[in-house]
Amino acid sequence: TQLLEQSPQFLSIQEGENLTVYCNSSSVFSSLQWYRQEPGEGPVLLVTVVTGGEVKKLKRLTFQFGDARKDSSLHITAAQPGDTGLYLCAGTFGNEKLTFGTGTRLTIIP
């Protein structure tokens, strides 16, 4: 059974600050996705990474996949209140099933 740990579990920062959240697995990912979920809604896909060392950018969000494909990070620059939400990493491990991480609940204070 794969375990995906995210850290921190909760993060509350001021608008304009930078932050990084982490996702660590006990097994090697085949692929990894990052999602953002708002209360009462389904997760929305932000990015997919598949290659070790891969870096992808989405506006102020930078996603990095570890060289060994067992970890990933999400860095947000100049956080805005609209970034508030639950950030979830999710990975596949050789099949189509997604295993979700424990989540990071981010609050940006105006």
Place this chain on the structure above:
Amino acid sequence: GAVVSQHPSRVICKSGTSVKIECRSLDFQATTMFWYRQFPKQSLMLMATSNEGSKATYEQGVEKDKFLINHASLTLSTLTVTSAHPEDSSFYICSARWEGVEQYFGPGTRLTVT
């Protein structure tokens, strides 16, 4: 991006009754649909994987006779919670996939069993 809908968005039912939740992929044909449940302040847990025209594959610990899944077409999957009890109250979310690894999620259904 791909659009997945769920109906209803909220449902309240009495203990012992059954509830059906629909999941539709609106702009693509889904080779596979997935059903998850999410308890408050927790992450998503996969319940079952559903392929059109075949029986669903349930995760360990999920009762297949209680959570009936029907995948009648490439755009529709249904989850029926039979003989619901208060402990079945949760947020149920479906997702759909047609190629690649990405899954696109519906908006979820909040089930409350009284």
